[in-house]
Amino acid sequence: MDIFQQALSEIVGGRVLDVATQRGGFVRILSENLLSYTEIIGIDSSEEVLEAAQHGLHLDGIRFACMDASRMGFEDESFDTVAISASLHHLTDVVPVLWEMKRVLRKGGNLILAEMHRDGQTEAQLTFVHLHHWVAAVDSALGSVHNRTLARQEIVDHVEALELRHVRFHDSRDSDGDPMDESQIERLNALIDRTLQRAKAVSGYERFKQRGEELRRRLHAVGAQREPGIVIVGEK
Numbered sequence: 001m002d003i004f005q006q007a008l009s010e011i012v013g014g015r016v017l018d019v020a021t022q023r024g025g026f027v028r029i030l031s032e033n034l035l036s037y038t039e040i041i042g043i044d045s046s047e048e049v050l051e052a053a054q055h056g057l058h059l060d061g062i063r064f065a066c067m068d069a070s071r072m073g074f075e076d077e078s079f080d081t082v083a084i085s086a087s088l089h090h091l092t093d094v095v096p097v098l099w100e101m102k103r104v105l106r107k108g109g110n111l112i113l114a115e116m117h118r119d120g121q122t123e124a125q126l127t128f129v130h131l132h133h134w135v136a137a138v139d140s141a142l143g144s145v146h147n148r149t150l151a152r153q154e155i156v157d158h159v160e161a162l163e164l165r166h167v168r169f170h171d172s173r174d175s176d177g178d179p180m181d182e183s184q185i186e187r188l189n190a191l192i193d194r195t196l197q198r199a200k201a202v203s204g205y206e207r208f209k210q211r212g213e214e215l216r217r218r219l220h221a222v223g224a225q226r227e228p229g230i231v232i233v234g235e236k
Helices: 002-010 025-031 046-055 092-102 123-141 153-161 180-200 203-224
Strands: 015-019 040-043 061-064 077-084 107-116 163-174 230-235
Touching: 002 025, 002 107, 002 163, 002 230, 015 025, 015 092, 015 180, 025 040, 025 180, 040 046, 061 153, 092 107, 092 153, 123 180, 123 203, 153 163, 153 230, 180 203, 180 230
Parallel strands: 015 040, 015 077, 040 061, 077 107
Antiparallel strands: 107 230, 163 230
16 A cells, blocks of 8 residues: 555545655645545645646646645644645754644644654665755755755654654665666656756755765766655644
């Protein structure tokens, strides 16, 4: 069973908030895997990604709003379900965002957190980790908030600090995927090319270029598999 189906299929979503929604990818996952929902609102601080989300998703009951996740403009206990996915490593400070999520969640509602982590890696999975960290370094040099992948225990510690009830952990590992899949290698080669192009705008380009080419050689030598991930669901 797919990890999202496993984690979400029995949740009656009600009014749902997706925090740091980016291009709306997790909004789609929520809409497809929750048992039901009445409304999904995706928030992000970037007008650009929200415009892409609005153009990419045309589903009833779904809308987007530009908002700072650490200071949300919602009243206490405004939502039945609050979620965040693949975004902790894009936050300047994780803690205030998670506590804001808890604040706007009604008592008895579900908080959902999905994130990749850097633990227990095969060589092919480490390719993804190293690529991610390299891209994050380029983004950071260009002024964006993009941190290294968290350890699994760091993610768990953040959730445990919220003192939720009935917390469930769902882990996934891409152990069956072909690390030498040609389409994936082609896609990651293109990612390296795009990142190198962006890196030309920062000082220290030669260092970034050298690291990018090292990662390209690694990609072709050992391949790549997605980083392990965790989905955590807990009740307020």
